[in-house]
Amino acid sequence: LLIAVFWAILYQIIVILDPSAFQIMVGPKDLDLRYLMFYFSFTSLTTLAYGDIMPVNELARVAAAGEGIVGVLFLTIFIAQLVNLHVFHKTVKK
Numbered sequence: 687l688l689i690a691v692f693w694a695i696l697y698q699i700i701v702i703l704d705p706s707a708f709q710i711m712v713g714p715k716d717l718d719l720r721y722l723m724f725y726f727s728f729t730s731l732t733t734l735a736y737g738d739i740m741p742v743n744e745l746a747r748v749a750a751a752g753e754g755i756v757g758v759l760f761l762t763i764f765i766a767q768l769v770n771l772h773v774f775h776k777t778v779k780k
Contacts, residue, residue: 689760693753694720694727700746707746712738726750731757 700707701719708726726739730753741747 689756690724690727690731693731693749693756694724696749697723697727697746700743700749704743704745707741707743709740709742710738711740727753730754733757 697708698719701723708722710722722739729735729739730750733754735754741750
């Protein structure tokens with residue numbers, strides 16, 4: 687969850703630097719910026735990306751791609767650690 691919060695804050699900074707960095711395709715456009723960036727962050731982190739908020743400028747696109755990569759790597763490393771612990775406990779019992 688903290689990873690998504692970090693990226694949401696980064697997206698908020700990007701929007702402050704360039705207000706046209708993201709394009710909202712569907713839904714109300716007058717929602718709170720924090721809500722929209724948290725929503726975009728969680729959908730990008732899980733690589734779900736509904737397509738209703740799109741990064742338009744280059745920095746926003748790079749950040750969104752980076753968050754997708756971090757999300758996939760985090761899940762991969764987490765599962766690898768769980769498997770490692772399982773194998774370690776099996777070998778210690780023997």
